[in-house]
Amino acid sequence: MASSTLSKIMFASGFVMIALAVGWWKEGQRPTPIALTPTLTGKTEYCLTCHSDLPEISPSHPIKTFGCVICHGGERLALDAHLAHASMRGGNNPSDLSVVEQSCGGEACHSGSPADQRDHIQRVKTSLQATYTGAITSVLFTFGAQPDLTPRYATRTVEDENKTKTGISALLAFSDANQSNPSIQKFAENCLNCHLWSNALPGPAYARFSGCAACHTPLSHNQPTLSDAKSTPVFVHQLTTAIPYTQCNACHNRGNYNLRDMTFQERTDQPSDRLHNYYQPIAQFTRCEYTLDCIDCHTRIEAMGDGDIHPNQKEFQYVRCQTCHGTPTTLPLTKTLSDPKDIAFRLALLNPVVKLNIGDTILVTEKGEPLWNTRVLPDGTYELIGKATGIHFNFKPVMGSGCTQNGQDQSSTYCHQCHSVKR
Amino acid sequence: MRPSFFHHLHPPTIPAQQSRWRYTLGAGGIALFLALVLGFTGILEMFYYAPNPQDAPLSVQTIAFHVPFGWLIRNLHYWAAQLLVIFSAIHLIRVVFTGAYARSRRFNYLLGMVLFVLVILFDFTGYILRWDIDICWPLLTGTNLIKTIPWVGGFLYMLAIGGDQACTTAMLRFYTWHIFGLSLVFIIILIWHIFRVRRDGGIAVAPPPYRRNTTRIDRSELLRREVLAMLIVGAFLILLASFFPAPIAPAITGKPDPAAETEAPWFFLWVQQMLKWGSPLLWGVGVPLLFLVLISGIPYFLPQTDPSELGRWFPKSNRAAQILLAAIGTLIVILSLIFLLTRTKI
Known part of the structure; x- marks a missing residue:
């Protein structure tokens, strides 16, 4: 009996040795961590273990100063991709307006005081590109859901803490829940995609992020524009103020809303040059309008707002x-x-x-x-x-x-x- | 061969019939081995674990990703803990289904039940020590359940949590309970339990007139068998730990958020299912406590095993106890399955 048990022990010992060898092998499979301790946080993070190939996002956000986690969130110590990314703010876009305050905000960053013009987040959230209030007001008025063109609703509830010069101190979040008019319901269903809270419509021609990155993280310059609309858009890890007109086109030059059935009708033309790259065939242009980029003339306040709630683009631009x-x-x-x-x-x-x-x-x-x-x-x-x-x-x-x-x-x-x- | 310290921990001989795997299932011994593994891996984890809400989840990530073989130690700790619950339950089932708790052993049966409850508490407190978002629901639900107990709920809550909210103070309390409070009681009762096994005559066996097989094995053979069991379970544990990582989730930032509903530890899923039916006092405290009392009371309330039937499976004389335990066990399994099959997310 003793020898029988001993031989089993020998066999089981071999089993243990194999199990230990497996553990040793698994230890060797672990990635070699690449540590980074940004000067702003002083907390070591290991994102570069997998992402060392990413370009620095901008000269204003050097990685040695900012690191990754201060903007993106995530689990800074995790070396497992699923866990490391699980708590990232806004997925791959920390500038989404739902999380932008935590990602990009702070007095020294982008929610500072209006006096030194670092109140970017406050301004953007009240800007027409985020509230979309002009379109909402027009549609509600046109279909009899409100008696006049006074702005009442926006994509989200928004308040102007500074009690504006425009007289609009707050807008309520638009909802079609109490709207019986089918056109307004269709509008809610089909037409609330063109604002900074929203993700882009599907399709490479609409490719953009939400929030700040909608403009400041443009498609790679070598990537598809209108003439190559079927290829896959590629975004690079970049924040820039040099925003090409092609990025503006992702929202502003894509087609028209059909107000009869409240659908968005994508342009179908295939322009061969920039002069013809505009969806309104009857529109007229001066030379500067098709040789310059949009941001060469239109200012940061026009694009990002001035902190006041404005009723529509016409009155603000x-x-x-x-x-x-x-x-x-x-x-x-x-x-x-x-x-x-x-x-x-x-x-x-x-x-x-x-x-x-x-x-x-x-x-x-x-x-x-x-x-x-x-x-x-x-x-x-x-x-x-x-x-x-x-x-x-x-x-x-x-x-x-x-x-x-x-x-x-x-x-x-x-x-x-x-x-x-x-x- | 001159007997070693380990030989002396065992009786000189034990009945061959009752020392077979298929009688004991090796469950008690394996549970003891797992407890030792837990103590060893737990001590290693303590070198890195930081028991405060800010650093705890980060220190867990440090162990899991940056300490050499830290992942293995953590996974071994996790899997040993899960297996300990399972083998403790198997040990309990074996004892009831062989009627081995009879007469003089019923106090030791109670000690075993206390150990079983301590194992559950160890698992629960260890689960909480991760302090990641997946522990929110069990932490807040579990601790709030304590509050619903009439008269003593508030006191017990303060004892467990140490404050009016399950955050900072709870973290340190859970740590201290896990590392020191529970361990101390566990070690004392474990030694007492093992001592009582020896004192009560070793493995339960029928008196000589009723024995069909009177052969005995000596302690060297018993020790060899124990070593064999440890090697097999140890290898299995290492393989489990190598391929199936212990759960880990993003750190809690700020206070635990009960809205982020997650699952209770697997051995409490049946309670989580019952909590859907309403009264936390009834379903979350009353029913589990009733089950515990019923199982603990088996040697006291139900017919004893006839001595002639000791030392074998399914004696007729304690059929009532077998039925009771089987019914409770089946109910717990069914409730857990209902929860798993009807859950919507995760």
Whole structure:
């Protein structure tokens, strides 16, 4: 009996040795951790173990300073992909508006004070690109669900803590739950995809993230645009203020809403060049509208809001031809940079297509926003440097040009009468 | 061969018939081995575990991902704990289904029941010590159940949690209970339990006139068999630990969120199922306590095993006890299955 048990013990010992060898082998299979201790947090994280191939997201967010976890969340010590990613904020997009405050906020970051213009998050959440209130108001009024065009609803409940100049202190979250009109229900079903809270419609042509990354994480420049709409979009790990017009196109140049059946009708044309790359066949353009990028003229406040709740795009968008060109009787507004803390320097630093110096004279808008990528040249003409392209453009003021326009009429159709290009 | 310390822990000889695997199932010995594994791996984990809410889940991740062989130690600890519940239950079933608790052994049966409850408490407190989002529901539900007990609920809650909320104070309490409080009681009662087995005459066996087989094996053979069991279970444990990692989830940030409903530990799924039916006092405390009292009372309330039937499976004389335990066991399995089959998420 003893020898029988002993032989079983020998056999079981072999079994234990095999099990230990398996454990040893599994230990060897573990990835070699790559540690990073960002100076901002001082807490070691191991994301680079798998993600060392990712490019640094922007020069303003150096990885040695920020690391990954401060923005993305996640389990900083985990070396298992599932666990490491399980608590990431907003999935792969920490700038989604539902989590942006935790990811990008903070007084020293993007929810600082309006005085030093670091209140990006507050402004974006009340901006028209997030509230979508103009479209909601129009539809509700058109289909008789509200008696006038006073804005009442937005994509989410939103309040303006500063009690705005516009008189709109709050908007309620729009819901079709109490709406009996089928068109409004269809609108809710089909048409609430074009705002910063929402994810993009399916399809490579609409590819964008939600929140800040909708604009600031554009498709790779080498990736498909309209002419290559069927290929898979590729986003790169990037935050940039040099946003190309193609990124704006993901929302703003995709097709039309059919107000009869409340469906979105995707454009079907295949434009061969940028001049024809606009879905309204009857629209007219001047040269600058198809050679510049959208952000070369439209300002950060127009895109991201000014902290007030505004009723619709028409009343808020304010940059016009005269902003850069003036009128027959007035030159465009300019400003000579004298304060090193001027916001223009910060903006130029973020997107260094131009080197601004104290003493440079740049154009400014009626609201005082610096058009920091412009400057007044010694001969009295102006220069604009493309924010996304770096291309230099020269242009002249209207004054002294022989233009006979009525300076008070700044509607696009008015200027287009003479300056549109043939399509 | 001169007997070693380990030989002296055993009786010189034991009946051959009752020392067979198919009689004892090796459950008591294996449970003891698992308890030793738990003590050893637990001590190793203590070198890295940080018992405060901020650092606890991170220290668990450190053990799981950064300490050399830490993952293996943690997984061994986890699987040994699960197997301990299973083997303790098997040991209980064996004792009841062979009627081995008779007469003089019924006090030791109670000690065994206390050990079984302690094992459950060990598992529960260990589960909580992960302090990740998956422990929220069991933590808050489990501790709030204590509050529903009339008269002493508040006191017991304070004893377990140490404050009015299951957060910081609870963490330290659970740690202390797990490492020190429960361990101390467990070790004392375990030694007492083993001592009583020896004192009560070793493995339960029929008196000589009723024995069909009177052969005995000596303690060297018994020790060899124990070593064999340890080797087999040890190898199985290592393989389990190598291929099936212990559960881990993202750290709790802030206070535990009861909205993030998750599952109770597997041995409490039947309670979680009953809690869906309403009264926490009735279903969460009353019924489990009733089951415990019924099982613990088997040697006291139900007919004793006839001595002539001792030392074999399914004696007729304690059929009532077998039926009672089988009924409760089946109910627990069915309730757990209902929970698993009707759960919506996770």
